[in-house]
Amino acid sequence: VKAGGVAPPVTEVVRMTHTRKDGTFIDKRAEGFLKAAEALALERSQGSCLTDETPSAPSTQQLNAAYIEVATNGKGRVYGLGSIQDIDDEPSETAPASLFTHVAVDGRLTTMEGVVTCLKDDVSGLKEDVIGIKRGIEVLMKMNGVDPVTFEPIQRESDASDRTPQSSQELDQNSPVH
Numbered sequence: 001v002k003a004g005g006v007a008p009p010v011t012e013v014v015r016m017t018h019t020r021k022d023g024t025f026i027d028k029r030a031e032g033f034l035k036a037a038e039a040l041a042l043e044r045s046q047g048s049c050l051t052d053e054t055p056s057a058p059s060t061q062q063l064n065a066a067y068i069e070v071a072t073n074g075k076g077r078v079y080g081l082g083s084i085q086d087i088d089d090e091p092s093e094t095a096p097a098s099l100f101t102h103v104a105v106d107g108r109l110t111t112m113e114g115v116v117t118c119l120k121d122d123v124s125g126l127k128e129d130v131i132g133i134k135r136g137i138e139v140l141m142k143m144n145g146v147d148p149v150t151f152e153p154i155q156r157e158s159d160a161s162d163r164t165p166q167s168s169q170e171l172d173q174n175s176p177v178h
Contacts, residue, residue, distance in 0.1 A: 009063040011037055014071075014080040030080045037067035061106040068103060 011034055018030035025031035041058035044066065058066070071079040138148040145154050 007060075009060045010067045010078075010081065011041075011063045014067070018080060027080075033067065033071040033079055037063065037070045040070060041066035059110060061103060061110050065103045065107065 014030055014034055018027045018034075019025050025034075038058075041062040045056060045058040045062055068078055071081075073079060141148045141151075142154075145156070146152070147154050
């Protein structure tokens with residue numbers, strides 16, 4: 001487990017345990033599995049990108065799933081992991097079966113986290129839209145002489161002064177001319 005409390009990808013564990021200090025592989029078989037798994041994970045991550053997204057590096061879950069798929073032998077053991085594959089073993093399942101279960105659960109959690117993030121973005125966008133709509137309604141109400149807080153007509157001083165001359169003109173027109 002890394003310093004942040006997060007388990008490294010299985011591919012990283014295999015790389016740490018099957019390479020020398022200078023970075024060369026001790027075991028060619030582990031190197032082959034590792035390269036194949038990384039290529040498979042990269043292919044899947046680029047294939048899962050939407051059209052408006054840029055391709056990104058494969059996630060930990062994608063790397064784990066690809067390595068387990070590539071490096072599992074006929075007996076169900078995953079090459080290069082040793083006893084790590086037995087740690088989260090449930091009594092009712094074999095070690096690789098529990099690894100596949102954990103990888104599947106991790107994948108679903110990652111998908112759900114992505115959905116929640118998208119929903120949060122959508123909600124914040126909706127909040128901004130509602131604020132804009134409210135501002136627009138306030139402007140329209142003020143233009144039409146309605147107070148946006150109380151929804152009562154606004155009494156304007158210019159309206160009162162405009163009415164007085166009109167009413168006096170009306171009086172002059174209705175009064176008899178001498």
